[in-house]
Amino acid sequence: MKKIEDKLLEKSIEAFSMAIELYNKPTIKYRVEGFSLFICNAWELMLKAHMIKSYGESSIYFPDNPGRTLSLENCIQKVFTNNKDPLRLNLEKIIELRNTSTHFITEEYEMVYVPLFQACVLNFNEKMESFHKIDMTKIIPQNFLTLSVSMKALSETEIIAKYPEEIATKMLDMKNNVDAISINNNAKFAIRIDHYHYLTKKKDEATSFVKIDSSADASVKIVRELKDPNNTHKFTAKHCIAIIRDHLNKNNIELFYNGVTTKFNSFHFNNFCRYFGIKCNEKYCYIHRQFSQPQYSYSQQAIDFIIEELAKDPLHILDKIKKIS
Template sequence: MNSTYDMLVKKSIEAFLLGLEIYNKPTIRYRVEGFSFFICNSWELMLKAKLINDKGENSIYFKDNPSRTVSLEYSIKEIFTNKHDPLRLNLEKIVELRNVSTHFITEDYEVIYAPLFQSCVFNYIEKMSMFHNIDVTEYITQSFLSLVIKEDDLDPAIIRSKYSKETADKILTTKKAIEKIELENNPAFSIDIQHNFYITKKINDADSTVRIAKDGEIPVKIIKEQKDPNKTHPYTQKNCVKEINKILSREKIDFEHFSVFTKEIRSNFNTADFQLFLKFYSLKAQERYSYRHVIGEHSQYTYSRAIIDFILTEIKKNPQKTIEHLKKKTKK
């Protein structure tokens, strides 16, 4: 294999991991800027490696200046030719942030860009697998792929009180432009990041535990806060099925099982399988996974990222028997 190609792919993964490490390290205040630098660098190296693979090494150099390689912006347009592609829009917005970061940025940009960062992470993993047949999750555990963010909202009045008119206008204009694209509700552009805590007496159901004490040193109070379901539950059923199939393929999980309908062996996860999980685990009744939108006499469900992770976890326990097991249990 071309040595330049190998070097680009290797350094791309290193830049990606550095970006995650910087962003998820709580002591670093420069993490938005640092992440934008490294995630853009990782994409640029990966896309240049694809250009070499598709068109030869000369394709990454300017014809009128062979000593200079093409930019990330050029690579994005060459490979993602649809200018309305949510993945391309996501990258272009993060490139804009990187360019702003070289001059000036505020901590409030994190609230705006964090959902885009999360999508960018998942998009990178998918394209690295598709373009270069490399599973990035072999380099880092799945749990570290969820970014730790500052959860807050941008109150225009507070923003204008904190910054000059020019800076406040820039922040609020950026927020408005990104929200306009987010209305299309495509996970390839943005994914809201949630860290949810639930009170339960069943210790085996908990990921972490706390002790409630009357005279505890740290005061704690329970807050009920309404969340925007378009951000907390952005996936349609079709989106969920597509994402699950992408991850099964990327992680080379042998999901082959017998279909009683076609009388054939199939290896894709379909909507019937998704509905089976919903029914068996009563996932529609759990707000963590599902949200019911009521419009007049009609209702429609959307889903969170957590439901995708849950279904994949269950499939991985026994890939070839999971569906058959659920069907048998459901019939009883």
């Protein structure tokens, strides 16, 4: 007789396969809702199998109600205890979509959520391997694990024109929220999809068209050199600090603050930014102004600059940059 965890894994693999197959079928219009339902079911069954193996069968039931198993939200909280974990944030956002899709959904949701879907698929593969030693690419070919995406950029103007104010506002707020979280997380939260627009005289090669109107209320800036901040300024402050600390450790550079040894942390990083004007220097910092509060990302040059300054005077530099901040 098969163990309960093996039965759960069989059903988990089936649910995962259903999610992938449903999403990649071009004729199905219910694929966003269907994917969110099946992928959540796959995760819940897989995590419960892991919990049984690690903590025993009783771990998947509510202590005060042994006849009722935990929800996916409960399982996530037990297995991924860090509530800042990008993988956990990814799942929580998809659970929100699953819950929303039982009441109301629009086709534009795909434009917001497909970066999360792709990350979720890769995260599932990784955890099946680490938790259960199951390689999903032997069950579903690697090329089918890339979700089929056919969509245009999300247009706020079109959304506002197409839907009532309440629905349009909810959708745009949701997009801004996902974008804001994406800035501060890695590929475990979202596989970002970027859209670029170019000026060209070759009309036959264009996929969409715009016109320049000097009387328009909204303004744009035409740039001659395209720089993608996802490539040039791809580090969050947290990532910068981790890289800097790792470099200091490898090179046996010991920092001092107030006369005692210390670890480089966010306090020191912020002091560096203020003292040297890093956030005002486009070479070192990119400001994402599309959110209600500006978000900052940093370049490799910024990291190299801070490391260089720390190595020059590890005994006094942290005290020096604090005095003027």
